[in-house]
Amino acid sequence: MNIALVFNGLGTGGVEKVGSNYARLLVEAGYNVDVYNLNPKLNSMESRFPRETTIIRKSFPLLLVPGYYILLVKKYAWGKYAYPVIYFLTTVLLYIRKLFAGNKKKYDIAIAFSGHLRDMTFVAQEFVKADKKLCWVHGAIIGNLATASTYGDLYAKIKNVCVLSEHMQELAIYGNRKLAGLNIKKIYNPVALPHADYDALLCSDLKKKYGDYLLMVGRFEADKDQLTVIRARKILAEKYNLKPKLVFVGGGSTLKKCRKYAEKLGLKNDVIFMGERQDVQNFYASAKVFVHSSPAEGLPTVLLEAMNYGLPVVATDSPPGVSEILQNDKYGLRCNIADPYDMADKLALMLTDNEKRENYILQGKKRLEDFSFEKISAELEELFAALK
Numbered sequence: 001m002n003i004a005l006v007f008n009g010l011g012t013g014g015v016e017k018v019g020s021n022y023a024r025l026l027v028e029a030g031y032n033v034d035v036y037n038l039n040p041k042l043n044s045m046e047s048r049f050p051r052e053t054t055i056i057r058k059s060f061p062l063l064l065v066p067g068y069y070i071l072l073v074k075k076y077a078w079g080k081y082a083y084p085v086i087y088f089l090t091t092v093l094l095y096i097r098k099l100f101a102g103n104k105k106k107y108d109i110a111i112a113f114s115g116h117l118r119d120m121t122f123v124a125q126e127f128v129k130a131d132k133k134l135c136w137v138h139g140a141i142i143g144n145l146a147t148a149s150t151y152g153d154l155y156a157k158i159k160n161v162c163v164l165s166e167h168m169q170e171l172a173i174y175g176n177r178k179l180a181g182l183n184i185k186k187i188y189n190p191v192a193l194p195h196a197d198y199d200a201l202l203c204s205d206l207k208k209k210y211g212d213y214l215l216m217v218g219r220f221e222a223d224k225d226q227l228t229v230i231r232a233r234k235i236l237a238e239k240y241n242l243k244p245k246l247v248f249v250g251g252g253s254t255l256k257k258c259r260k261y262a263e264k265l266g267l268k269n270d271v272i273f274m275g276e277r278q279d280v281q282n283f284y285a286s287a288k289v290f291v292h293s294s295p296a297e298g299l300p301t302v303l304l305e306a307m308n309y310g311l312p313v314v315a316t317d318s319p320p321g322v323s324e325i326l327q328n329d330k331y332g333l334r335c336n337i338a339d340p341y342d343m344a345d346k347l348a349l350m351l352t353d354n355e356k357r358e359n360y361i362l363q364g365k366k367r368l369e370d371f372s373f374e375k376i377s378a379e380l381e382e383l384f385a386a387l388k
Contacts, residue, residue, distance in 0.1 A: 001030075001031050001032070001108045001109070001384075002031070002032045002034070002105075002106075002107045002108050002109075003026060003031050003032065003033050003034070003107060003108065003109050003110075003111065004033075004034050004036060004107045004109070004110040004111065004128045004130060005019060005022070005023060005026075005033060005034070005035045005036065005053075005111050005113050006036040006038065006110065006111060006112050006113060006114070006119045006122055006123055006128060007019060007035065007036060007037055007038065007113055007114050007119060008038060008039060008114035008116040008118045008119045009037060009038065009039030009041075009042030009043075009114075010035075010037045010039075010042055010043050010044070010045040010046050010055075011039075011042030011043070011044055011045060012044050012045060013045070014138075014298070014301065015113070015114055015115075015138055016045040016048070017045070017048065017301075018138070018189045019035075019049075019113050019114075020045065020048040020049050020050075021189065021190050021191070021192060021373075022113070022189075022190065023035060023049050023050055023053050024049075024050050025190055025373055025376065025377055025380065026380075027050045027052045027053065028377075029377060029380075029381070033050075033052070033053045033054075034053065034054045034056055034105075034107070035049055035053050035054065035055050035056065036056050036058055036119075036122070036128065037055060037056070037057045037058070038058060038059065038060040038118055038119055038122060039059070039060075039118075040057035040058075040059055043057070058103075058127075060118055060121075060122050060127070062117070062118050063090075064090055064093055064094055064097065065090070065117050065118055065121045066086070066087045066090040066091050066094070066121070066150075067087075067117050067121065067148065067150030067151070067153065067154065068117050068118075068150075069082075069083055069086045069087060069090070070083060070148045070149065070150045071148070072086070074148075094121075094125055098125065098126070098127055101127075103127060103128045103129060104129075105128075105129070106129045106130070106131075107128065107129065107130040107131070108130065108131050108132065109130055109131070109132045109133070109134060109384065109387065110123045110128045110129075110130035110132075110133050110134070111123070111133075111134045111135070111136065112124070112133075112134070112135045112136065112158065113136045114136070115135060115136050115137045115138055115144070117148070117150065117151070117154070120135055120151070120154040120158065121154065123135070123158060124154045124157040124158050125157075132160065132387040132388070133157075133158040133159060133160060134158065134160045134161070134162060134383075134387060135154070135155060135158045135160065135161050135162070136161075136162050137161055137162065137163045137164070138164060138298040138299065139163070139164055139165060139167075139297075139298040139299070139320050139321065140163055140164070140165040140166065140167040140168060140169060140172075140319070140320045141155065141161060141163060141169060141172050141179075141184070142167060142168040142169065142171065142172040143296075143320070145172050145175075145176065149176075152176045152178050152179060153178065155178070155179060155182055156178040156179060156182070159181075159182065159183060159387075159388045160182075160183045160185075160383075160387050160388055161182055161183070161184045161185075162184075162185050162186075162187050162383060163184060163185070163186050163187075164186065164187075164188060164189065164298060164299045164320065164321065164324060165186065165299075165319075165320030165321065165323070165324045166184075166186055167319050167320035167323065167324075169184065183386065183387065183388050185379075185382075185383045185386070187376060187379045187380065187383060188299065188370060188371050188376060189299055189301070189371065189376070190371060190372070190373045190376040190377070191301055191304050191368075191371040191372075192373065197281075198279075198281045198282045198284075198285040199279070199282055202279070202282050203282050203285050203286040204286075206282065206283065206286040207286050210245040210247060210272065211244065211245060212244055212288035212351070213244050213245040213246065213247050213272075213286075213287055213288055214229075214233070214244050214245070214246045214247065214287065214288065214289050214290075214291050214347065215247050215249070215283055215284070215287035215288075215289070215290050215291065215306075215311070216229055216246075216247075216248050216249070216250075216290070216291050216292065216293065217248075217249045217250060217280055217283070217284075217290075217302050217305075217306075218249075218250050218292070218294070218302060219250050219251070219252040220248075220250055220251060220252030220253060220254045220255040220258060221252050221253055221254055222253075222254060223294060223295065223296070224252075224254075224293065224294050225293045225294060225295055225316075225338060226248060226254065226258045226293060227257075227258060227261055228293045228316070228338055228339070228340050228343060229246065229291055229293045229340075229343065230246065230258060230261055230262050230265065230267065230271055231265070231340035232291075232340040232341075232343035232344040232347060233246045233267060233270065233271060233344075234265045234266075234267060234340075235340055235341055235344035236344045236347060236348060239344060239348075240344070240348045240352075242347075242348055242351055242352070243270065244288065244289075244351065245270055245271075245272060246267075246270060246271045246272065246291075247272045247274060247283065247287065248271070248272065248273050248274060249274045249275075249276075249277050249280055249283055250275075250276060251275050251276040255273060255275075258273070259273055280305075281309070284305060284306055284308075284309035284311060285309050287311055288311075288351065289311065289312055289313075289314060289347060289350050289351060289357075290302075290303070290306035290311040290312065290313045290314070291313075291314050291315070291343070291347065292313065292314070292315035292316065292318075292322065293315070293316050293343070294316060294318050294322075295316065295318055295337050295338060296318050296319060297318040297319075297320075297321035297322055298320070298321050299321040299324065299325070300315075300318075300321050300322060300325070303315060303322070303325050303326075303332070304325070304367075304368060304371060306364075307331070307332075307364030307365065307367060307368055308365075308368060310361050310364070310365070311361070311364070312332065312333075312350055312357050312360035312361050312364065313326065313331070313332030313333070313360065313364065314332065314333045314334075314335060314343065314346045314347050314350055315332060315333075315334060315335070316334070316335055316336070316337045316338070316339075316343070317334040317335065317336065317337060318337060322334065325367065327367075330363060331360070331363045331364055331366075331367040332360055332363075332364065333346040333349065333350060333360070334346075
């Protein structure tokens with residue numbers, strides 16, 4: 001069976017990493033896989049794909065995507081008048097482009113894997129010919145539909161959708177008649193989580209230096225909200241007289257702001273910023289509790305990585321991903337989004353209740369089984385067999 005995996009681009013990112021895992025899984029299952037990169041300038045992740053796949057670079061400008069211009073309606077008063085005209089013109093341009101630049105190769109299945117307007121349009125408009133079409137949504141469909149109604153049109157054309165979460169799915173379908181006959185299947189991302197070799201001596205040094213420390217791993221961007229974690233650490237000391245070190249691993253645009261905030265709260269010596277590290281496994285292996293604070297997440301792999309190293313998790317109840325992984329506090333403790341007081345309460349519980357912490361360590365290990373390659377491979381076969 002021939003499969004086309006279509007990506008918005010292949011720069012650094014979580015979707016691309018997940019896509020490379022799926023490519024590996026498909027190759028191991030015996031499929032022939034071509035990987036389409038629609039933004040060839042973004043190619044740093046191409047090397048992660050199996051050698052058995054063929055990378056096809058095919059420029060597909062976002063400005064040619066009719067649905068992209070729905071943003072005009074949301075941003076400008078005149079947008080509702082301009083949008084129908086622009087939509088018609090770009091649709092004509094797409095048709096002409098397909099006549100001269102359409103792909104001649106035929107596939108059994110074409111998958112819009114990034115789940116963005118660019119790759120979805122490429123598949124829906126048959127720039128890659130296939131008997132069946134499929135779209136990946138890295139979260140729940142309600143998220144994209146809330147962003148732009150044009151996603152619903154593309155879902156309807158593709159007919160088959162794979163989601164990570166069914167969060168508010170019934171409501172999304174009820175509010176959009178075009179989605180009534182949609183074939184939707186929930187499948188988790190396959191996650192390869194072998195224990196990377198950690199440095200026992202370095203782990204020992206980290207424990208001696210920072211004690212039973214809290215750990216957060218992730219980019220420093222506004223959508224990660226490290227400020228809430230720093231504030232929670234301050235509340236831990238004030239309310240519970242608990243003073244664990246807080247260690248951040250990662251870099252990004254808000255790092256300087258977070259560093260200043262920690263100093264402002266008098267935590268200069270208690271909040272440690274390690275920057276970007278290639279040996280994150282050493283921090284997982286030596287920390288006491290893993291903490292996560294993003295307001296919204298698709299499926300945060302860092303939670304699974306932490307569980308893999310025996311770390312209990314406290315995370316903001318970020319829809320849909322954190323809620324999906326932790327399952328009503330079965331596999332970790334959730335706290336309210338942007339609520340440092342609730343986060344401090346949950347961290348205090350995890351730090352002081354040894355029985356609860358050990359239970360979450362055990363439950364986290366069990367949860368990892370749901371993301372194994374073997375389990376996801378079997379579910380993928382079922383999905384392919386049921387495609388419309």
